[in-house]
Amino acid sequence: MSTPSPQLAAATRVLSEVFGYPFFRHQQGDIVEHVLLGHDALVLMPTGGGKSLCYQVPAIVRQRAGLGVAVVVSPLIALMHDQVQALAEVGVDAAFLNSTLGADEASAIERRLTAGELTLLYAAPERVTTPRFLATLASLYQRGYLSLFAIDEAHCVSQWGHDFRAEYLELAVLHERFPNVPRLALTATADAHTQKDIVARLQLAQARVFTHSFDRPNIRYRIVERDNPRRQLTGFLAAHAGDAGIIYCGTRKKTEETAAWLSSMGRVALPYHAGLEAAIRRQHQDRFLREDGIIIVATVAFGMGIDKPNVRFVAHLDLPKNIEAYYQETGRAGRDGEPAQAWMLYGLSDVVNQRRMIDESTAEAEFKRVQRGKLEALLALAEAHDCRRVRLLSYFGEPSKPCGNCDNCLNPPEIWDASQPAQKLLSCVYRFAQHGEGSSSARSFGAGHLIDVLSGKRTDKVLANRHETLSTFGIGTELKEAEWRSLLRQLVAKGHVFVQGEFNTLSLGDSARAILKGEQALVMRKPTAPEPAQRKKSRRALSVEALDHDLDTSTALRLVALRTWRRDTAKARNLPAYVIFHDSTLTEIARRAPDSLESLSGITGLGAKKLAAYGDAILSVLAQC
Numbered sequence: 001m002s003t004p005s006p007q008l009a010a011a012t013r014v015l016s017e018v019f020g021y022p023f024f025r026h027q028q029g030d031i032v033e034h035v036l037l038g039h040d041a042l043v044l045m046p047t048g049g050g051k052s053l054c055y056q057v058p059a060i061v062r063q064r065a066g067l068g069v070a071v072v073v074s075p076l077i078a079l080m081h082d083q084v085q086a087l088a089e090v091g092v093d094a095a096f097l098n099s100t101l102g103a104d105e106a107s108a109i110e111r112r113l114t115a116g117e118l119t120l121l122y123a124a125p126e127r128v129t130t131p132r133f134l135a136t137l138a139s140l141y142q143r144g145y146l147s148l149f150a151i152d153e154a155h156c157v158s159q160w161g162h163d164f165r166a167e168y169l170e171l172a173v174l175h176e177r178f179p180n181v182p183r184l185a186l187t188a189t190a191d192a193h194t195q196k197d198i199v200a201r202l203q204l205a206q207a208r209v210f211t212h213s214f215d216r217p218n219i220r221y222r223i224v225e226r227d228n229p230r231r232q233l234t235g236f237l238a239a240h241a242g243d244a245g246i247i248y249c250g251t252r253k254k255t256e257e258t259a260a261w262l263s264s265m266g267r268v269a270l271p272y273h274a275g276l277e278a279a280i281r282r283q284h285q286d287r288f289l290r291e292d293g294i295i296i297v298a299t300v301a302f303g304m305g306i307d308k309p310n311v312r313f314v315a316h317l318d319l320p321k322n323i324e325a326y327y328q329e330t331g332r333a334g335r336d337g338e339p340a341q342a343w344m345l346y347g348l349s350d351v352v353n354q355r356r357m358i359d360e361s362t363a364e365a366e367f368k369r370v371q372r373g374k375l376e377a378l379l380a381l382a383e384a385h386d387c388r389r390v391r392l393l394s395y396f397g398e399p400s401k402p403c404g405n406c407d408n409c410l411n412p413p414e415i416w417d418a419s420q421p422a423q424k425l426l427s428c429v430y431r432f433a434q435h436g437e438g439s440s441s442a443r444s445f446g447a448g449h450l451i452d453v454l455s456g457k458r459t460d461k462v463l464a465n466r467h468e469t470l471s472t473f474g475i476g477t478e479l480k481e482a483e484w485r486s487l488l489r490q491l492v493a494k495g496h497v498f499v500q501g502e503f504n505t506l507s508l509g510d511s512a513r514a515i516l517k518g519e520q521a522l523v524m525r526k527p528t529a530p531e532p533a534q535r536k537k538s539r540r541a542l543s544v545e546a547l548d549h550d551l552d553t554s555t556a557l558r559l560v561a562l563r564t565w566r567r568d569t570a571k572a573r574n575l576p577a578y579v580i581f582h583d584s585t586l587t588e589i590a591r592r593a594p595d596s597l598e599s600l601s602g603i604t605g606l607g608a609k610k611l612a613a614y615g616d617a618i619l620s621v622l623a624q625c
Helices: 008-021 028-038 051-064 075-088 103-114 131-142 166-177 192-201 229-240 252-262 278-290 323-330 346-360 366-384 388-395 419-433 445-454 460-464 479-492 513-517 539-544 552-572 582-594 608-621
Strands: 039-042 068-074 094-097 118-121 146-151 183-187 210-211 219-225 244-248 269-274 293-298 311-316 342-344 416-417 497-502 505-508 523-525
Touching: 008 028, 008 051, 008 608, 028 039, 028 210, 039 192, 051 068, 051 075, 051 146, 051 183, 075 094, 075 118, 075 278, 075 608, 094 103, 103 131, 131 146, 131 166, 131 388, 146 166, 166 192, 210 366, 219 388, 229 244, 229 252, 229 311, 229 342, 252 269, 252 293, 269 278, 278 293, 311 323, 323 366, 323 388, 346 366, 346 497, 366 388, 366 479, 419 479, 419 497, 419 505, 419 513, 445 460, 445 479, 460 582, 479 497, 479 523, 552 582, 552 608
Parallel strands: 039 183, 039 210, 068 118, 068 146, 094 118, 146 183, 219 342, 244 293, 244 311, 269 293, 311 342
Antiparallel strands: 416 523, 497 505
């Protein structure tokens, strides 16, 4: 085994002494060493992969070497608060500057910054690029006291990404004014287009790119055809009694209605969206972070930078904008590495609404083209009859094999040759257009009416428009309404049919011609039967929450006692429980049952500061078990 470089050796000591971890995971060590050598880097690492250590460890090493403060650029107030609290727990001097501080508090932090008392400073991009703050950085730079820039959520710089923020475009000034300070740009979600944009806009042409696998094997991906959303959600949540989770909705109204309904059903569910008062949003977010079993029902305004490790599920009641957004949002589940679920309802209205938002936007044609391509990739994931994870990872350029842990792997859907039924459906849409030529009602017929005609139903609307005289009337009696709706949804998803206008009028895409002529076969998934409600957890399972069903009784009881102690300690200190210790650390303590500070010191996640702060209390808890 080769001898580690002085930089890596110093970093490993910090990792062990400060954070309590014996070794770096995956590419963390290479990234840290690269930055400590003064080089720039772009890090692509999944949520929960340990991105923060990639800049926190070098910041501590460089500060100990007299190289000053590391500035962490983040758009997220919640993340700043969370990480500063966690760093304080391990004895690192860190602070943040954001809009939650009063003038006196901000001035005090700025004095600490200029006095060289801070190891890390977190700030939003709009603050970092102000003339006043840049002048402060220039003063530190002249004194050789500016050690590192970390640009978190770097995908925000790209207009092609799912969370573009214009203020990120100004961050190239950091390279221009402080060329000798290493920069580390980090993100969990970036396709090839977005990566190229990050490199160009942040002037990272000379940066080394570190890409770790995007796979989150502990997350089970499930996409379900929308039937009865509340009944389906109730069935899904039955297996998650007592679990923390996030439910995403497409609108503020739906967010509040869903939270109110869940609350009436006995769940602790809190709404979160940009239309709520800031104080209410903070209150709901703090409860989610600090309390067990809270469900946040949110728009996309919630989630980025949320470090709560034991989120057991993320549910989508509406389709996200693209795969990057879906991956980022589902990635908030299972950060602790334990099993978690990503569950999504999906229907025709999702396809229609998403396409309409793109088509009706005022964006440039090229931007619309890219966004349509991203939507089509997401729709392909939703309609897939093969492994979801293979499709998801392929989008990020990562080859993989069937996972055996997504819905399609566990319960392969039936597929069928839908070519002839598709020809009937497309022909009917075509007949509507022909039949209505010259009238004000031309082509103004939606999905319900289409299925009525195919099924041979003589409804008032069918008779009023004389559609019982069409050659396609009644030619589709072999399929049920749900099957026709599933087929139509898949044809719309593939761009063979378009739904347009206020009345969701159907029209044919250019690719429909090949299907009508029999030049293209269509193999599609059959609609699935409604899912049965999942079994509730037993009261004993909820009380122990052992995370590992192989724990013996004594170990499980120690774990319960340790978690109770952690809960009370966190409440007394006004901290999230996971900032005190992660579940994995408590589980290791419960398994080993140490009886001295010396034997406790080898536990993963228990650094020197935490050992001094909590060691005696932990031993006292164990002695009582």
